[in-house]
Structure formats: structure tokens, C-alpha cells
Amino acid sequence: MSAAGNGAEPTSSPAAAGTPVKAGRHREASLYRALHGAGAPLGAGEGRTLAQLREAALRAYERLELPVWRRSGFWSTSLQGVELDALETSVSEQGVPAVVARTLPERARAGRIVQSAGAVVHVELEEALAQRGVILCSLEQAFAEHGELVSAWFSRRLPIDRHKLEAANAAFWTGGAFLHVPEGVAVEDPFEIVYAIDGAGVAQYGRTLVVGAPGSDFRVHEYDVAEDFEDGQSLHAGAFECYLQDGARCRLAQFQDWGKGDVFDVSTRFVGVGRDAYCHWLPALLGGHLVRQHLELAVMEPGGDMAFRGLFFTEEREHLDVFAVDLHETGPSGGDVHWRGAATGESRASFEGLIQIDPGSQQTHTYLQIHSMMLSPKARIDAIPSVLVSADDVSASHGGTVGELDETAIFYMQSRGLDRATAVRVIVEGFFEPLVSELGDEPLEELVRARVAAKLAAAREDIEAYATSR
């Protein structure tokens, strides 16, 4: 466990990507710490109207460059290849893209909202839930009809100016999703929030706000999907925030597969856990040309508890960059971060996990583990854990493994009659299974398993070649 304040040298601005790289400077944790300080909320929303926020964000957008994040090993996550001028937020409304019906499981659900490009194209909500006060609608509509409720939470903890695309989201978002589950309402079936991109040339500024009132209990499944396309680019610059009030419980899952087109996804997500509330959060990042996710799961009030899970699987030339923060702003609190990732082809993934325990967050107990598996000689995964602790009566540690395919296990399964490709599939599926089964939702589990299997099948030759080369 590293000591408090590790790498917390003061820096001016996180957007100062052009400044000389100092040791450890590539670490997102350093930037985060420098900006966030200890316990200072970053939210831009408080005390400002939506119009004021958009105006401030627009100024930041005009001032900032497209972001570059330097990473260890002399590589970087650069969005400078995004041709913003070629992208459109408005589309001719063509209803729900076919990819939605093709991808999402047919199953019982509490409601569904679908945004295609810049517009919400479908909203449904169980009538019984609507009668109990559940709100599921576009965020635009929510501002119009539930202004006070929405304004109280909107952008409470999301900044608008850390980089150009974050600013773009805050300035230009349209459509959006708003979910409010009232006090004491428990819903078994998931609310589905879908962001779909139906081709090249789209800039989608997705904006989601979820509020779980005290004692509510519900599930949210977000799907990020796109039609396959060959030429051109599309962009999803998303902002997601979820606030769980006293005693609320939420299981939050995300299925992301942007398909074969050049989809860039730069998203910021914040989940705040209130007093005695609980969140189980599991993003499954399973496809995208270049994906950058800034994820924060924060215990904001005493007694909050969280399980922060995640899995990713990159292939071909995909590029994934995840920064995940397990933030404890007060104690007692609990955390448990567990991520697993695999990579094939020439893909690369960087996962940086940060445990931050702010001053006064006594009796916080948390653990971060990241396991990765490289399935081809040119694939690469960097896993970087950090621990920043500013309280003394806590436990915080991290662990992890970096693995390749275990030839002994493959031989073992072959000796039982499974061919090599099947044996590899069993190993990789088994590698992800502890997390997949935690989804606790059969249709979604099957979807994730199928996607993993499809990625493995596509990489079969690559994996064979890797094995025989060793």
C-alpha cells in the first residue's frame, strides 16, 4: 500500500497535455489528485442553471484541444484523430436502429429509453411504475417537466471542462435519459437505457441522470451499440451520473459494443453512494475503436458500500483506456473493486485503478484487484493500481495477475477430448465467469458470454499462432 499523497505534486491543469512528462505523470491518479484534492467535489452543476452550464461549457470547448492522455510505456490515448467538423449531432429521425433489436435480449423490463444519435427515439415505462411515481424520460423532457428535481442533481458531481469532449457533452447534449425511482420503490426488472449509433458521421453527446430516492431498489442496464460501418467515424462523448440516496440499492450494468466501425467513445461516469446505500456496478466493455472511460464510484455518506466490477475484451486494433476510481469521501464505508480484461490481435488496453480514501474516512475497507490475460503476441494490457490514503483507521490494498494462456490447462482439457480452440474458450470464459455470473441477470449474462465467445472465435487463428510460436 502506498502512502498518502503519493504522486500528488501540484499541477496546473489536467488539460496541459503538452507539458513535459515527469516521472509518474502519465498516471491518471496524479492528475486526478491534483485536480480533485481531498474531498473537494468537482461538480459544475451547483448553483447554475442549465443555460449557464451550457454557456460555460461552450467557452471551455472553444478553449480546449482534443485530449491526449499519456500512458506508461510511451503510448497515449489520443482523440486528436477525431474529425469533429465531419460529425453531426442531428439526424433525420428514423426510429430505433435495427442494431438495438438485434442486440438487446427479449426479456421482461421495467422500461426502456433509446437514443439514436442526438435524439431520443423510443421511451416506454411500465404503467404500474409510472403510477408509483417512477420517471423515465428524455433529460430534455425532464428539465421541462421536473425542473426542480433534475436541477437538484444535474451535474452535481460532473465537471464540464477537464477536456474538450467533456465540455462538448455539457455544451451540446441533446435527448438524454432521466430515471427517477421514488422513495421505497423496489423494481425487479431492469430499466434499459440505450445509446445507439446507426452509422458513420454521428456525434452523440449522451447524457444520463439516474436518481435513486431513499430506500429505492432497482436495476439499470445501459447498452451502447452501433451498426457496423466501413468508412468514416462516429463519436460518443457521454456523461453519466447516478446518485443513490439513503439506503437506496442499485445494480448498474453496462453492455458496450460499438461494433466494427470507427467509433470513438469518451465518457465520464460518476456514481455517488449515499448513507447506507449500496451500488453494484459492472461495465462490460466489449468493443469500440477507441474507448476512453473515466469512472468514479464514490461513497459520499457514512455506511455506503459498493462493489465495483468490470470486464473488457479488446480485439484487432481496438484501443481501450479505463480510469476507475474507488472513492471514499467518508467512513465507515466499504469498497471492492474487481476488474478482468483480455486482449487479442494488436489491441491494447490500459486499466488504471485508484483507491482514494479522503481525510476522515475512518473505518473504510476496500480492495482493488485487476486480472488481465493477453491472448496474442501483439496485444497489450497495462494494469496500474494506485492507493491514496488520507485516513489511518482503514484497510486498502490491491492485487492482480497478468496472464497468458496456461498450456498445462489446455493440455488437460485436450486430454479430455476438447480441441484446442474449445479449451481456449473454456479458459477465457472461465476467466470472465466470476464477474459475468455476478450480473445476476440471465439474459444479460448470456449476452456478455456470447460476445466474449464471438470475439474468441474471431481471434482463433491469432490465438493458435501465438501458442505455436511459444
Next chain:
Amino acid sequence: MADLEIRDLHVRTDEREILRGVDLEISRGEIHALMGPNGSGKSTLANTLLGHPSYEITEGSITFKGEDITEAEPHERAKAGLFLAFQYPVSIPGVSVANFLRMAINAKREEPIQVKEFRTQLQHAIELLDVDRAFTSRHLNDGFSGGEKKRAEILQMAMLKPDVAILDETDSGLDIDALRTVAEGVQRLHDEQGLGALIITHYQRILHYVKPQFVHILMDGRMVLEGGVELVERLEREGYDQIRQEHGGQELVA
């Protein structure tokens, strides 16, 4: 012609010749014991028979049911009816014993096994091996005790019904009760299914429960002595050193 015929097998690994001309024949319904001191090449033989990629056959051949399998992939050998119970079974996290068995059984079949038939077979195997039903829903070998791993090996063997099984020191690390269960399981598979077995062991005790018809003693990569069950008793009395002196096995250079 025997089901499994090993002719003049020479095997090397890590630039070292481990087997230096081994001949062996095993048929269905026969129980063979292969004994020998540490480092004599017993496990090398076991792994080579199933086609472990780390072992290179430099001379000789392996024939199974009339087919030359010297170069065959491990899963092809398994599908042909060979089985290896591992000395150190590998854990397969995320896959339950039952699911793994179903996959392995289906790999040998054209049509997937019917749920009911699978259950019946599994129930039979569970009783044979004296394991808990819950055992089959645990992840294969993941967190298993030594005894549980060995039982899981024999459970797989019972379900996969090989013609010839190689048991690589299945007795090591087992307490006496587990040893008896495992050994009796092997004996019953022999009696009921006509299993042929090559029981590789360092010790004599498993052979108190499974009676071999043929005993082979391997030293320094060669069979130095072959005979009936009386060899086991002789080994018990005299030890390997005596046999080594008489039969010219050379000390391996460590």
C-alpha cells in the same frame, strides 16, 4: 494385437532424453502397474501417451486400436479412447465439474448427450466415487483438496469410459480412505466396463486394492523388469536398489 502398442519409444524434453526405448502393450480389460523410482520416466511416458507438447518423440511409435497416433493431437487420442488421470490435476476456474463433463462427453459424440442420460450416468459415477452431489457444481479442481482432485479425475474417467486409462500417481497424496475409494473405483470400472489401465505408482499400497495382472518396472528410461503381481512383493522386500544392481539400470546424472 493389443489395443495400445508402444514400440521402442524414445522421448526427450528440455534437451534431455528421458525415455530410451520403451515397449509396452495394453489391451482392454488388462490392469498393468508401472513402477519405478523418481526420475525414471514414468510421468514422461504418461504425458507422451496423451501427446503433451513439451515431450518430443525422437524414435519409436504409439499405436492405438490399430491407428498410429504417434503424431496425433491430444484431443484426438482422447476421442479414440485414451485417458490420462493427471498426477497434478489442473484447476479450471469458472467451469463446473458437471458442465466440463458434458462438454467432454459431447466432444466424443455426434449428437449432444440427452439431459436425462447425462444425469443418470453422473449419478452412477457419483455413487461409485462416493462424492457429494454438490461436488459436481463446483468449479473443476478449483480449491479442491488433493483427495477431491483425484476423485474428480476418476469421476471423469468413469463418465468418459475410455478403453485404456493411464493413472499417473493417482495414489500420491491420498489418505487411506480416499485411496481405497479411488482404487475401488478403478477396479469397478475394470470389472463393469472392461477398462484397461496402466497404474503408475511409486508405492505398493494402491496395488493392495487394485490387482494388476502385469507389472513393469521402469528405470532410467527403460523397462528393466516385467512380470506378474509377484514383482510387487519382491519390490516391497528388496527395494529399487537391489533391482537396479541386478538389472543394470544406471544412475541418472542429476
